[in-house]
Amino acid sequence: MPTNAPTVADLDEKSLLALIFPRLGPDTALLGPGDDAAVIAAPDSRTVISIDTLVQDADFRLEWPSGYRTTGFDVGWKCVAQNVSDIRAMGAVPTSLVVSLTLPGSTEVKWVEDLADGLAAAISSLASERCSVVGGDLGRGNQIVVTAAVTGDLEGRAPVLRSGARPGNVLAHIGALGVAAGGLAVLESRFHMTDLEGTDDQELAGLAVAQCRPRLPPTGAGPAAAVAGATAMLDVSDGLVRDAGRIARASGVGIDFDADYLRTQAVSLAPAAARLGADPLAWVLGGGEDHGLLATFPVNAVLPEGFVRIGKVIAGEGVTFGGAVPPATGWDHFAG
Amino acid sequence: MPTNAPTVADLDEKSLLALIFPRLGPDTALLGPGDDAAVIAAPDSRTVISIDTLVQDADFRLEWPSGYRTTGFDVGWKCVAQNVSDIRAMGAVPTSLVVSLTLPGSTEVKWVEDLADGLAAAISSLASERCSVVGGDLGRGNQIVVTAAVTGDLEGRAPVLRSGARPGNVLAHIGALGVAAGGLAVLESRFHMTDLEGTDDQELAGLAVAQCRPRLPPTGAGPAAAVAGATAMLDVSDGLVRDAGRIARASGVGIDFDADYLRTQAVSLAPAAARLGADPLAWVLGGGEDHGLLATFPVNAVLPEGFVRIGKVIAGEGVTFGGAVPPATGWDHFAG
Missing domain, CATH: 3.90.650.10 (PurM-like C-terminal domain)
Structure with missing residues (x-):
């Protein structure tokens, strides 16, 4: 492992965001990242919303017993996958994510760039061209915690709940x-x-x-x-x-x-x-x-x-x- | 400090959620907590959204040099305050929060109940009767991390951006x-x-x-x-x-x-x-x-x-x- 690779401790929030956002792909929001909040379209006057978190050592290990080292790409991809899956399960189409990253100062900048690439790749593969990361938050912690909230569009349909199953189905x-x-x-x-x-x-x-x-x-x-x-x-x-x-x-x-x-x-x-x-x-x-x-x-x-x-x-x-x-x-x- | 007070390590996710949700006050969503995702109203076909995180030892200390011990109520209150403030700053009205809690197993159950009370009190004081916690996520970590995403309603108005100031204003x-x-x-x-x-x-x-x-x-x-x-x-x-x-x-x-x-x-x-x-x-x-x-x-x-x-x-x-x-x-x- 390189020991002198740049880490997030070398950067301020603005500099790190400047590395992340260009990797995230086209912005699909009415108002995208950069203000206090984003604005997304809700064509049928409803928004589906959910939140899900990945925590280092609980949801993934940085290094597994097999020797595999979890990449930032893996974590970014999985963050999107588990979030958009909740939207799909309502019968809806994912429309946006807001992502909060809590990172130890020792996290390599390259790992965070990979995470941004994983977010973008997974949105492209698993969400839709209507969906993008519209906002975020960065902070320091002693382990990696990645939280995303995801929104969706029901396209005029009723949401499919857990409660509607009937005998004979x-x-x-x-x-x-x-x-x-x-x-x-x-x-x-x-x-x-x-x-x-x-x-x-x-x-x-x-x-x-x-x-x-x-x-x-x-x-x-x-x-x-x-x-x-x-x-x-x-x-x-x-x-x-x-x-x-x-x-x-x-x-x-x-x-x-x-x-x-x-x-x-x-x-x-x-x-x-x-x-x-x-x-x-x-x-x-x-x-x-x-x-x-x-x-x-x-x-x-x-x-x-x-x-x-x-x-x-x-x-x-x-x-x-x-x-x-x-x-x-x-x-x-x-x-x- | 009591050493035998119940901690979150004594509970599974369902039991802890059963303690939290009743403390959160009336549900204001079209579809509230309990399914894969919630559904909120977006009367003007737009939703404002932001995300913000509080991390133990970065944003608050559990015990300060003064001796003050941060309560769950404090953290719940502050989580709501910093999130709804971003929505207000767009000229919008807060309509919902989804909240992700990452908790060490040693966290006392009472502390988490206090956090739920702090969320509810702050929503009541700082948001509006239209707003509630509509969903969440619980996980384990080695420090307390509280993330909320918040939504808002522009009530038909244009969002107020950072970019519109003009000389003479x-x-x-x-x-x-x-x-x-x-x-x-x-x-x-x-x-x-x-x-x-x-x-x-x-x-x-x-x-x-x-x-x-x-x-x-x-x-x-x-x-x-x-x-x-x-x-x-x-x-x-x-x-x-x-x-x-x-x-x-x-x-x-x-x-x-x-x-x-x-x-x-x-x-x-x-x-x-x-x-x-x-x-x-x-x-x-x-x-x-x-x-x-x-x-x-x-x-x-x-x-x-x-x-x-x-x-x-x-x-x-x-x-x-x-x-x-x-x-x-x-x-x-x-x-x-």
């Missing part, structure tokens, strides 16, 4: 299942991994990429679900069983997973899991951070492209797995 | 000047202060209150300035000279302060400053965090109630003090 999912959890296991393992793309072990590297730079379902998946009549929807951030439990609780229903289908999903992860001594079904059922969308639809609805039926809504309460107790649950980001 | 201010800086000096001093209200030394305590729980100008001051034709406006968060310099730079003008008036302001702080060995004029010119509003108006405008003329906009660049170099500047929250 189909439970459907779009996105990865268990892949980010597998990536976490890779990063926490002793498999040597100094970078994500260049490693010889493509299978394990692919999982680690999914953890560090989650790919989301296509941008239009959330709105398409809303248009198709989704009765409930959420972003799978804390694990399939745990997040399905949230729909069940909010809707006053039970949810039964298609055990055969989910076991099939686990099969594709089995070789990697075996190398890591892990249970692939636990990744599928309990792993968070894949940021797929879990939705319920009327039984006669045509599922939007990419959504797969993975269970059904039943009368009662709680979550079952082919009628039985699920063999794995999920993740509490706070309790750890 | 009047420079006017509403709010405290140097008081929060005086409070910081009190807290950093060896004057014994275990609480804010109960201390015998009311003069110094009053300053400390302004630092810990800033009072802002009346809620309507920002919108009133917009209606009165303010050509530029900002929130004085980093010091009068520094923030005036931002208007000067954005507008391509110079700003000259009324030195006599500002010296008079310093006189009222002189007794406290003498006790602390400080220069009261440095507090007035360089102290941040008072969160008054600094605005420029056409020379024939009727200043809204509470605004006081403190200088003028001139051709040129930079900030002068009665035509001379200002004897103090301001605060860079990042460089410290």
Whole structure:
């Protein structure tokens, strides 16, 4: 590691902002960064809003047991991914982010520039050309904390809540299942991994990429679900069983997973899991951070492209797995 | 200090949220907390948005040299104050906050409940009955970090930017000047202060209150300035000279302060400053965090109630003090 690379302690706020903002891509706001606040368009007179934070050593390690060093790009990408996923899960389209960075003085300027590049790349890939970073805040702390608030546009539609699932509805999912959890296991393992793309072990590297730079379902998946009549929807951030439990609780229903289908999903992860001594079904059922969308639809609805039926809504309460107790649950980001 | 008081390490996220949300007061959103995102009204099809963070040991100390222990209420109050002030400075009315809390496991549950009370009290006092906390995020970290994003409604008006000041405009201010800086000096001093209200030394305590729980100008001051034709406006968060310099730079003008008036302001702080060995004029010119509003108006405008003329906009660049170099500047929250 270079020890004389410039760090944020060498710069004042204005100088660091001057390095960050040009990397963030075109400004899409009515009034963008640089004033006390930004102004964004809200064409249907409503704004969807959410907030999410990444904390060093809680949500990512700067250096993992595998040797991989989390880049600023990874953190910027993941910040956008987890935030826009919450907007999509309402059936909305992301329209802006405001980002607050808390940085130790020892953070290399290059790492922060990479973070800006990761924000921009993820907005371009995962949000839309309508979305940009419209404001921010910079401060000092003893660990890296990246918080973004994200806004969205419902385009005139009703938001899709967690509370509308009804017995008889189909439970459907779009996105990865268990892949980010597998990536976490890779990063926490002793498999040597100094970078994500260049490693010889493509299978394990692919999982680690999914953890560090989650790919989301296509941008239009959330709105398409809303248009198709989704009765409930959420972003799978804390694990399939745990997040399905949230729909069940909010809707006053039970949810039964298609055990055969989910076991099939686990099969594709089995070789990697075996190398890591892990249970692939636990990744599928309990792993968070894949940021797929879990939705319920009327039984006669045509599922939007990419959504797969993975269970059904039943009368009662709680979550079952082919009628039985699920063999794995999920993740509490706070309790750890 | 009790050592066996419950801490956040004893609770999962759901249990802690169940303690926080009931303390936050009535929900004013179209869709409030509990789903992936909230939905707020944007009556004029625009939303103003900003983000601001408080970090332990950078923006506040849990225990100050004076002995004062920052309460959760203080941090919740200050989080709201600094955020809504940015919305007011655009001439808008605050409509919602989303709040992210990063907490060490050792944080007492009571401290977090106090923080929720501080958020609610400050929203009630400083925002409006239209505003509430509509969402949030909880996570673990090794120091307390509180981030809020705040939204606002321009009520059909144009936002008041920093860039519209013109030579000949009047420079006017509403709010405290140097008081929060005086409070910081009190807290950093060896004057014994275990609480804010109960201390015998009311003069110094009053300053400390302004630092810990800033009072802002009346809620309507920002919108009133917009209606009165303010050509530029900002929130004085980093010091009068520094923030005036931002208007000067954005507008391509110079700003000259009324030195006599500002010296008079310093006189009222002189007794406290003498006790602390400080220069009261440095507090007035360089102290941040008072969160008054600094605005420029056409020379024939009727200043809204509470605004006081403190200088003028001139051709040129930079900030002068009665035509001379200002004897103090301001605060860079990042460089410290």
